[in-house]
Amino acid sequence: MINENTNSINPTALLPADEAFGLVIKEVENAIAKAPRVVRQYTAHLLSSRGKYIRASSLITCGQNEEGLVHPNTVKLAAAVEVLHLATLVHDDVIDDADLRRGEMTLQKKYGKRTAVICGDYLLCTSLVLAASISEKEKYLNLTLPDYAGKICAGELEQHINNFNLDLSIYQYLKIISGKTAALFEASFYAGAVLAGYDRKECNRYRRLGFYVGMIFQLTDDLMDFESTKEISLKPVQSDYEQGVITLPLIHTLKNMVDFRQKAEKKDITRQEINTAVKHSGGLVFTKQIVDKYYKKAIKVINELSLDSVKKAKLTEVLNKASRLG
């Protein structure tokens, strides 16, 4: 239980936000470089294909003061959040042997599924070790990442249990993604606000903003699954539906197109047919309306926050990135 994490950053001097962001990337790379070789192999393709670090950038944005400076602890926590996200990607990659189509399966074939599972576990632990490596921990005892990690798991579980459940309701779906995706955004926004030293009420506003941003991020992702081709989305060949994941545009379509629903029950349906049905039934428009509702709520919270214009612009930028507008 001795913390071996050597902190090369001056633990008290505030940092410019841009510099902090660069250090997060280094911290994540460093954490992975120290991992066993097989973990590095597993994460290589995931690291190369993500890039955005939107959770880290949210945390840093929320954590900055009027001079655009952040506490060095934001680097550790932002890195922890990104490594946690990486852990969920690795575990999401553990797939049944029936789905041997994807290129990344070679490592799973080589080492077996258990290895993939434990790689993800290792990253989850690494994330929590990073979070525990912040300085002046006694000040931040209410920042408990495992709670949020647990919410992510509960959301993911609910999703897997409802695989191919054509009766999934809108409410159930929004609850699933509030855990699966929004929880980590909530945690990032909240952690940033706590590190910036805001009072409880203000911190809770940031948390709520994180929730809205997370919901928008996921719903926009869902839309992209129907809208874009493989080349554009850089997603694997399988669509959400092919993996059994029923998302909001499809839920709307299943409710409103009786003949489509009957075909779906028989699993007699191609990807092209799904995309067309979702488009024509108004599934995309409906989902965009929900995104819009969350977007308006997010803007309202941003306006409630005590912000200078620079930070306000930056938070709006994060919101627009989540909506794929930025």
Next chain:
Amino acid sequence: MINENTNSINPTALLPADEAFGLVIKEVENAIAKAPRVVRQYTAHLLSSRGKYIRASSLITCGQNEEGLVHPNTVKLAAAVEVLHLATLVHDDVIDDADLRRGEMTLQKKYGKRTAVICGDYLLCTSLVLAASISEKEKYLNLTLPDYAGKICAGELEQHINNFNLDLSIYQYLKIISGKTAALFEASFYAGAVLAGYDRKECNRYRRLGFYVGMIFQLTDDLMDFESTKEISLKPVQSDYEQGVITLPLIHTLKNMVDFRQKAEKKDITRQEINTAVKHSGGLVFTKQIVDKYYKKAIKVINELSLDSVKKAKLTEVLNKASRLG
């Protein structure tokens, strides 16, 4: 990040060790009862077949004072350690489709492997949330369970990478189990000592004792895999070797029986042949000698500790349980 863990125990009044042990079992059951239904289903067969709670009982034993009383935080941490162990069992249960023989596979077949993976993740998070729910956290900032969880993962990974590696050395094997198994014993003994309020030097003695007890526990388990039948060991049908796990008795045999090694390379070998070879080559005797070395080291540490005779007897009992002597 609000801790919803309601603490029914008076957070300051010391508890008799026996009572604390009963509360740990309740705390674990309670944590699982609050989990999503699918997690409860996955854990049901694991909970029914384990019973011993040796890690919890180690932690409580190490944590007790001269009057046999423990701090209420020992209950939380002991429960955290047991739930963490349970999480590792769930992930260990994620197996490749080639191994569909085991009864417990039905749930994995029903929900898919990812669900099993996330069940384990959920338990891992639950464990860390429990650990974070201790009172007066600011006193125990050096008690970081994720470090140990990370060591367990690194050990497990090393083991999986070396599946069917007939060249695995004794040194490599001992390193693997020092992570895979001994790390959690180390953590349990250390946490108990910290909660009992011992100084740094004494706490490190307890940690070392935990390491020896963990090594003995695993090596004795390895021996039992060759010695007992399914009925006695309550293990699944597959032996360690059938799962590709090369343990110490077999390492010794592979080194010393050239013809056996050649057969093993061709995978032309039955379980009965392995058991006979390991017995006749002295693989069991050799492993017992190693166990004996650790046992002697453990006794030496127990004698170095500042102990009353009651606690000494209890620690010896834990040691004997790990050696399956008690």
